[in-house]
Amino acid sequence: MVSGDIPMWKPENVLHEGAEATVTSGSWLGRKAVLKSRRARSYRHPDLDRRLTRQRLAVEARVLSRLSSVGFPSPKLMFLDQRNSSMLLSRIEGRTLYELLKSDESSGDELFSLGGLIRRLHEIGISHGDLTTHNVMSTEEGELHIIDFGLSRQSPELEHLGLDLQVLRECLGASHSDIDDAIDRVCEGYMDKQSFNEDVESAKDVLDRFRKIAGRVRYHG
Numbered sequence: 001m002v003s004g005d006i007p008m009w010k011p012e013n014v015l016h017e018g019a020e021a022t023v024t025s026g027s028w029l030g031r032k033a034v035l036k037s038r039r040a041r042s043y044r045h046p047d048l049d050r051r052l053t054r055q056r057l058a059v060e061a062r063v064l065s066r067l068s069s070v071g072f073p074s075p076k077l078m079f080l081d082q083r084n085s086s087m088l089l090s091r092i093e094g095r096t097l098y099e100l101l102k103s104d105e106s107s108g109d110e111l112f113s114l115g116g117l118i119r120r121l122h123e124i125g126i127s128h129g130d131l132t133t134h135n136v137m138s139t140e141e142g143e144l145h146i147i148d149f150g151l152s153r154q155s156p157e158l159e160h161l162g163l164d165l166q167v168l169r170e171c172l173g174a175s176h177s178d179i180d181d182a183i184d185r186v187c188e189g190y191m192d193k194q195s196f197n198e199d200v201e202s203a204k205d206v207l208d209r210f211r212k213i214a215g216r217v218r219y220h221g
């Protein structure tokens with residue numbers, strides 16, 4: 001089990017072993033935490049690989065710090081171990097939105113709430129880059145948190161904001177096709193006036209761009 005050089009880190013069990021990262025749960029100074037370690041991918045050139053790995057780690061750490069400073073629901077960065085391409089994050093107790101939607105315990109409101117949360121993220125000035133239902137977690141209380149910011153951007157262009165919705169649309173179509181009009185619910189949440197700022201114009205611009213991208217994909221695909 002990867003423990004790297006993080007003092008006082010007590011690993012318990014591996015939660016996730018993906019192509020790019022291993023996530024281990026455990027505790028750190030008595031707090032529930034996860035260690036996310038990025039792994040080198042052998043098919044890439046080692047120099048390029050190290051650069052990409054380092055870059056994603058740095059991006060994720062920076063974005064998580066920013067999000068926690070504004071109280072956005074995402075993991076808190078507790079420790080950054082750049083030498084081992086690892087970071088220690090606060091553990092979110094719950095399950096992924098993917099699992100929740102697959103279970104029969106979904107309230108039916110999650111996609112609307114997620115739309116509002118994406119709007120809030122965008123208004124903070126961040127695009128996610130990989131918005132799938134595996135990268136959203138739901139706590140026992142039903143609160144949604146967004147995770148996995150390695151492909152996110154600060155000061156994104158309109159295209160990146162539209163793409164967030166398109167990536168989610170593709171995920172919902174591929175993995176949750178039993179939910180009718182799933183992406184429409186997300187968009188309703190995104191446009192909901194109570195969501196956030198009064199900046200309705202830019203939210204409309206994002207949806208317009210998303211619809212253009214979706215149309216492009218449909219036409220060519």
Ligand SMILES: Nc1ncnc2c1ncn2[C@@H]1O[C@H](COP(=O)(O)OP(=O)(O)O)[C@@H](O)[C@H]1O
Pocket residue numbers: 015016018019020021022023034036075089090091092093096134135147148149150
């Ligand atoms: N802070 C966290 N708390 C609890 N579980 C987490 C946390 N971060 C990640 N996980 C679990 O590990 C999985 C992979 O983490 P993620 O950051 O999405 O890595 P990857 O880049 O490999 O997709 C998530 O889908 C989730 O199940």
Ligand SMILES: [Mg+2]
Pocket residue numbers: 134135148
């Ligand atoms: Mg992920």
